[in-house]
Amino acid sequence: MNCLEKDVHRTDRNIPIFAGEDTPHPDPDSPFSDVGTNVHLEQMKDMLITYNEYNTTLGYVQGMSDLLAPIYAVLQDDALAFWAFVGFMERMERNFLRDQSGMRAQLVTLDHLVQLMDPKLYLHLQKADSTNFFFFFRMLLVWFKREFDWDDVLRLWETLWTNYLSSQFHLFIAFAILERHREVIMDRKFCPDVLQVHISN
């Protein structure tokens, strides 16, 4: 459970509800025993440990705490948040499969989408050898959690949860982000690393 605890201690610590360290760590054997914690971080751990038991096929995987944090922060009830998280994970589980098949399927779809809708950009990305779209991996994995402000993440997820237009609208969000940088990408010679840096900015 080291991975789980590490994740919780570094998830959204800038958000007020998760910021404090006013509670001594309950477990003296934990690597975090000399670091403070707070009641909400402990709730996060409990919910995720419960999920680790609940999901018998996959268990907890690094990154899942990023998906739970906004839900818990809004609902602030651990039982409600747990079951909302379970619902959310029904559609997000494929992102965390160990064989990466779920992520690959989305990246392939994104690849086809760019090829169909913007063949000029696609050709350019092909030349720069960026068509594996690895730089979109983090964005898709946790639904743009790191790309937008906290409030905007909440708004975006609410949009995506409605399945308005598509159950995979997040791929159009990714495509829209790519398109926004289209001119800059086409004007310069980008290698994959530089491309990722630029899009992250």
Added chain:
Amino acid sequence: MLKYINELSTSIDLNSTRVRAEGLFKKFQRVVEEADRKNAKSPGPVSPGLRHRRGESSSGDSSQATATGSAAKGKGKAIEPATPHISDELRKLLSKEIIRSQGN
């Protein structure tokens, strides 16, 4: 280098992104409808370089197909561009059904 990339966190504007995404979706919808309409009328050669569904037999020798080939037959001066192939993955984008993992 990857660690540096992962730590960058300048945020993108949400509203303009959502608006652009919706516009791209509507455009995608039209492209698919247009492709399906063209294919219904006259299944032609598939554009070279675009992906083929595995196992599907394309009409004619698509790897050799060019826009100046059979697509131009009977079309006069204008050379009709080959109809894009819409993959299964792309078609799923039009669905509102949530895709779940197969489990295990």
